[in-house]
Amino acid sequence: MSNKQLRVLVIIMAALAIGSILFAACSRPGTITGGTASGGGGTPSSGGSSGGCPDGTVHMVATNFATSCVNVSKGSVLKLVDDGPYVHILDNGSWVNGSPQPKTEPGAPTVTNLQFNGNSSQIGPFNTAGTFHIYCTIHPNMNLTINVK
Numbered sequence: 001m002s003n004k005q006l007r008v009l010v011i012i013m014a015a016l017a018i019g020s021i022l023f024a025a026c027s028r029p030g031t032i033t034g035g036t037a038s039g040g041g042g043t044p045s046s047g048g049s050s051g052g053c054p055d056g057t058v059h060m061v062a063t064n065f066a067t068s069c070v071n072v073s074k075g076s077v078l079k080l081v082d083d084g085p086y087v088h089i090l091d092n093g094s095w096v097n098g099s100p101q102p103k104t105e106p107g108a109p110t111v112t113n114l115q116f117n118g119n120s121s122q123i124g125p126f127n128t129a130g131t132f133h134i135y136c137t138i139h140p141n142m143n144l145t146i147n148v149k
Contacts, residue, residue: 052069053067053069053070053071053145053147054067054070054071055070055071055072055073056070056071056072056073056076056077056078056079057070057078057079057080057081058070058078058079058080058081058144059081059082059083060080060081060082060083060086060088060116060136061083061084061086062084062086063086063139063142064139064141064142065142065143065144066083068143068144068145069144069145069146069147070144070145070146070147071147071148071149072124072126072146072147072148072149073148073149074126074127074128074129074148074149075125075126075127076124076125076126077122077123077124077125077126078122078123078124078126078146079120079121079122080114080116080120080121080122080123081120082116082117082118082119082120084118085117085118086116086117086118087115087116087117087138088115088116088117088136088138088139088142089113089114089115089116089136089137089138090111090113090114090115090116090134090135090136090137091111091112091113091114091134091135091137092104092105092108092110092111092112092132092133092134093133093134093135094133094134094135094143095135095140095141095142095143098140098141100135100137103133105130105132105133106128107126107127107128107129107130107132108126108128108130108132108146109123109124109125109126111123111134113137126146126148128148129148129149130148131145131146131147131148132145132146132148133145133146134146
């Protein structure tokens with residue numbers, strides 16, 4: 001590879017990196033309804049995971065949940081941890097075929113514009129057994145399935 005090609009490649013990579021940082025830095029104001037701030041509420045479920053889903057806590061990385069599902073015991077809360085200075089805005093619903101589908105599910109705590117930027121928070125308690133969904137409104141296909149047992 002020639003020096004000229006290498007320079008062009010480095011410039012393209014730098015532009016992509018800067019664009020990603022700027023995209024991740026955008027946010028909008030919102031409210032939290034039905035969730036509790038970190039440090040309040042019930043206790044996340046503990047013990048081993050079943051079905052490949054961890055219990056009680058989900059981590060978020062730059063543009064996705066670290067896992068696509070989580071198990072929560074009935075009556076417990078879900079803890080969400082942003083593993084870096086990543087902006088996420090969560091709502092009830094999911095991405096379907098690249099389109100956001102907000103949805104209020106009976107028995108699920110209401111999640112409306114729950115914002116993250118390097119912090120953690122809790123949702124719940126989940127008092128109804130079932131399967132519920134939340135998604136990040138700014139990262140396409142960033143979905144989380146919550147299994148309450």
